[in-house]
Amino acid sequence: xxxxxxxxxxxxxxxxxxxxxxxxxxxxxxxxxxxxxxxxxxxxxxxxxxxxxxxxxxxxxxxxxxxxxxxxxxxxxxxxxxxxxxxxxxxxxxxxxxxxxxxxxxxxxxxxxxxxxxxxxxxxxxxxxxxxxxxxxxxxxxxxxxxxxxxxxxxxxxxxxxxxxxxxxxxxxxxxxxxxxxxxxxxxxxxxxxxxxxxxxxxxxxxxxxxxxxxxxxxxxxxxxxxxxxxxxxxxxxxxxxxxxxxxxxxxxxxxxxxxxxxxxxxxxxxxxxxxxxxxxxxxxxxxxxxxxxxxxxxxxx
Amino acid sequence: xxxxxxxxxxxxxxxxxxxxxxxxxxxxxxxxxxxxxxxxxxxxxxxxxxxxxxxxxxxxxxxxxxxxxxxxxxxxxxxxxxxxxxxxxxxxxxxxxxxxxxxxxxxxxxxxxxxxxxxxxxxxxxxxxxxxxxxxxxxxxxxxxxxxxxxxxxxxxxxxxxxxxxxxxxxxxxxxxxxxxxxxxxxxxxxxxxxxxxxxxxxxxxxxxxxxxxxxxxxxxxxxxxxxxxxxxxxxxxxxxxxxxxxxxxxxxxxxxxxxxxxxxxxxxxxxxxxxxxxxxxxxxxxxxxxxxxxxxxxxxxxxxxxxxxxxxxxxxxxxxxxxxxxxxxxxxxxxxxxxxxxxxxxxxxxxxxxxxxxxxxxxxxxxxxxxxxxxxxxxxxxxxxxxxxxxxxxxxxxxxxxxxxxxxxxxxxxxxxxxxxxxxxxxxxxxxxxxxxxxxxxxxxxxxxxxxxxxxxxxxxxxxxxxx
Ligand SMILES: Nc1nc2c(ncn2[C@@H]2O[C@H](COP(=O)(O)OP(=O)(O)OP(=O)(O)O)[C@@H](O)[C@H]2O)c(=O)[nH]1
Ligand SMILES: [Mg+2]
Numbered sequence: 001x002x003x004x005x006x007x008x009x010x011x012x013x014x015x016x017x018x019x020x021x022x023x024x025x026x027x028x029x030x031x032x033x034x035x036x037x038x039x040x041x042x043x044x045x046x047x048x049x050x051x052x053x054x055x056x057x058x059x060x061x062x063x064x065x066x067x068x069x070x071x072x073x074x075x076x077x078x079x080x081x082x083x084x085x086x087x088x089x090x091x092x093x094x095x096x097x098x099x100x101x102x103x104x105x106x107x108x109x110x111x112x113x114x115x116x117x118x119x120x121x122x123x124x125x126x127x128x129x130x131x132x133x134x135x136x137x138x139x140x141x142x143x144x145x146x147x148x149x150x151x152x153x154x155x156x157x158x159x160x161x162x163x164x165x166x167x168x169x170x171x172x173x174x175x176x177x178x179x180x181x182x183x184x185x186x187x188x189x190x191x192x193x194x195x196x197x198x199x200x201x202x203x204x205x206x207x208x209x210x211x212x213x214x215x216x217x218x219x220x221x222x223x224x225x226x227x228x229x230x231x232x233x234x235x236x237x238x239x240x241x242x243x244x245x246x247x248x249x250x251x252x253x254x255x256x257x258x259x260x261x262x263x264x265x266x267x268x269x270x271x272x273x274x275x276x277x278x279x280x281x282x283x284x285x286x287x288x289x290x291x292x293x294x295x296x297x298x299x300x301x302x
Numbered sequence: 303x304x305x306x307x308x309x310x311x312x313x314x315x316x317x318x319x320x321x322x323x324x325x326x327x328x329x330x331x332x333x334x335x336x337x338x339x340x341x342x343x344x345x346x347x348x349x350x351x352x353x354x355x356x357x358x359x360x361x362x363x364x365x366x367x368x369x370x371x372x373x374x375x376x377x378x379x380x381x382x383x384x385x386x387x388x389x390x391x392x393x394x395x396x397x398x399x400x401x402x403x404x405x406x407x408x409x410x411x412x413x414x415x416x417x418x419x420x421x422x423x424x425x426x427x428x429x430x431x432x433x434x435x436x437x438x439x440x441x442x443x444x445x446x447x448x449x450x451x452x453x454x455x456x457x458x459x460x461x462x463x464x465x466x467x468x469x470x471x472x473x474x475x476x477x478x479x480x481x482x483x484x485x486x487x488x489x490x491x492x493x494x495x496x497x498x499x500x501x502x503x504x505x506x507x508x509x510x511x512x513x514x515x516x517x518x519x520x521x522x523x524x525x526x527x528x529x530x531x532x533x534x535x536x537x538x539x540x541x542x543x544x545x546x547x548x549x550x551x552x553x554x555x556x557x558x559x560x561x562x563x564x565x566x567x568x569x570x571x572x573x574x575x576x577x578x579x580x581x582x583x584x585x586x587x588x589x590x591x592x593x594x595x596x597x598x599x600x601x602x603x604x605x606x607x608x609x610x611x612x613x614x615x616x617x618x619x620x621x622x623x624x625x626x627x628x629x630x631x632x633x634x635x636x637x638x639x640x641x642x643x644x645x646x647x648x649x650x651x652x653x654x655x656x657x658x659x660x661x662x663x664x665x666x667x668x669x670x671x672x673x674x675x676x677x678x679x680x681x682x683x684x685x686x687x688x689x690x691x692x693x694x695x696x697x698x699x700x701x702x703x704x705x706x707x708x709x710x711x712x713x714x715x716x717x718x719x720x721x722x723x724x725x726x727x728x729x730x731x732x733x734x735x736x737x738x739x740x741x742x743x744x745x746x747x748x749x750x751x752x753x754x755x756x757x758x759x760x761x762x763x764x765x766x767x768x769x770x771x
Contacts, residue, residue, distance in 0.1 A: 041347045044530040050338065107553060107581070108412030108526065139452035144445025192556040225412060229344035229530020231558045252411065255499045256539075257532035280411070280442070 411497030548575030
């Protein structure tokens with residue numbers, strides 16, 4: 001994350017400088033506000049931008065933000081309040097028995113790849129992991145996950161094609177208990193948050209876990225694609241109504257998308273971002289850093 | 303999918319409801335809200351700006367025409383500009399394809415390329431009776447080849463696939479697939495490719511190479527409808543690398559506001575060709591900008607409605623009924639009639655989504671189910687004929703009796719009555735909007751000539767509104 005961000009930093013300042021320079025010339029406050037507006041909206045920050053702009057307008061009038069440094073710091077602070085620190089420790093481990101992690105999200109958001117990355121991350125921290133293929137629906141979903149599991153040398157629990165994913169959850173819970181693994185990571189099929197029956201299926205999966213392992217699933221993660229716009233808020237809300245979400249994985253941050261929608265998500269749901277995905281390999285996975293994220297968000301697209 | 307956008311458009315339109323011409327300032331004020339709504343619907347920043355200034359220019363410069371309301375005029379301007387924003391340059395499929403017709407799909411990771419390849423394959427097979435070959439050229443994502451193979455098997459489409467391994471590169475696979483398609487009795491080849499980032503120079507060069515090698519008749523950019531501002535960014539970069547015929551906008555069945563659909567053409571010149579509307583292989587639609595613009599403005603997807611109604615309802619000339627209703631002379635009998643008709647057509651929610659005024663009721667649509675309708679039916683059936691024809695006679699004691707008779711609460715009866723009144727008003731204003739008696743008749747004629755009458759516009763009004771708007 002850091003490397004990718006550094007290169008953008010110089011330019012961030014330039015862009016904000018530009019906004020402020022307009023203020024001192026023969027241009028007007030509205031024009032500077034518009035420049036700011038563009039920065040925020042094109043980063044997918046969404047409706048919240050409006051609130052920030054109003055605040056900025058007041059501050060401009062007071063004359064407190066009329067230099068680039070002040071504006072940069074002010075924006076940075078305003079935005080940092082919204083993104084929550086992932087906290088410590090990440091994905092707390094249960095004192096006894098397996099810790100169950102449920103991976104959810106809309107179609108194609110990056111769930112399966114994130115499962116692989118997360119497994120790799122846990123392994124590198126000396127944890128034993130079991131994976132379960134809860135996507136019994138999409139063609140070749142199991143093949144995809146089993147390829148990753150072979151590469152990572154981690155056991156995979158799978159069920160019947162088109163079978164009930166709750167049954168896979170049951171088998172996975174039993175296996176996790178008997179093998180006494182540290183973590184069980186459960187991949188689910190992609191679903192749109194508007195599909196009521198599929199959302200109910202998620203609820204069923206988590207109830208099956210809970211019956212077998214107290215408190216499970218202990219961590220339910222929502223995988224959000226960084227290119228997603230304001231729909232991210234709907235996703236977080238509706239998935240959250242179904243399973244108590246504990247955090248967000250922000251995938252595909254290696255493109256030009258800024259992922260600013262997580263600000264809207266943070267404001268509306270108080271969900272912290274835990275990890276970011278930065279590529280297609282298992283190594284392209286990092287702990288979310290709020291400060292760097294905001295810096296990158298304010299920088300122009302590379 | 304576009305409810306929020308629709309709501310803000312109708313809010314803006316409300317400002318044009320008064321009798322006089324709006325001042326320049328008032329027009330700008332009304333459009334400020336629209337611009338904000340567009341941005342919140344993920345419309346690209348620049349596009350939102352251009353769109354609003356175009357509409358402002360039009361509305362300010364325009365004289366109020368005789369016999370046309372302000373709302374009508376503004377609606378017209380919105381609809382035309384929206385349609386213009388989205389109109390594809392060309393048809394969904396290439397005009398004079400070679401033999402076999404070759405289509406290439408490209409896009410970011412997770413956009414929905416593989417599913418779309420299968421959907422378009424099925425479309426060509428079913429609608430054009432083509433013998434389709436799919437080519438599995440995503441060797442990057444684990445399981446991608448298996449996925450296309452399984453889809454092909456399921457749909458009865460042949461797949462050219464080679465298991466990924468050393469010496470197997472995507473361009474080679476595409477080349478061999480084309481040779482197979484030419485030699486075999488295939489008349490269409492659809493090439494799936496790996497997801498790639500537009501900033502990945504090596505992979506962008508690869509897809510250019512593939513394009514060069516197979517020389518497709520059309521190349522499509524597959525894009526997720528939930529994408530935000532980056533949609534335009536990535537589309538621009540892809541368009542610099544490849545000559546696109548159109549966009550396949552996937553996952554439109556969710557509640558994404560579809561801002562991308564509004565933005566991409568304006569900036570890249572590439573229009574939307576197909577919409578993906580579900581996970582089933584048949585969930586593919588040809589994109590129709592006029593229809594979408596109408597839906598956004600909440601005029602209802604009248605054409606779509608007609609098409610569906612046609613399939614399910616036996617024809618009966620309802621022109622007289624509609625004329626009467628649009629004059630606001632609505633009875634509970636009409637309500638029941640309409641409601642049964644819609645019910646027969648099934649797919650309740652889809653229908654409701656297409657009805658004019660439905661956007662204002664978007665919250666309700668979520669909760670509508672058949673039991674809700676069963677309740678409304680029971681209430682109307684418990685009314686006497688006189689009460690049905692003249693609902694205004696429904697006083698407290700009548701309402702109590704009806705509630706008892708239908709096994710509902712008095713509050714349910716009250717709500718139905720209120721909704722009925724509201725709908726009556728809505729019908730009346732719609733009648734006016736289409737230019738009173740003559741305009742209504744013309745509209746109905748037009749609908750009829752297109753194959754049938756829609757069910758009653760504004761039907762969602764019968765549902766108990768939970769909140770005021
Ligand atoms: N560039 C990039 N690509 C990613 C990232 N994470 C996932 N992908 C790619 O996105 C595509 C979809 O990822 P999957 O992991 O299959 O997504 P999913 O959510 O499991 O998809 P479904 O199960 O089909 O709903 C694949 O091509 C992945 O390689 C990331 O952080 N960066
Ligand atoms: Mg998956």
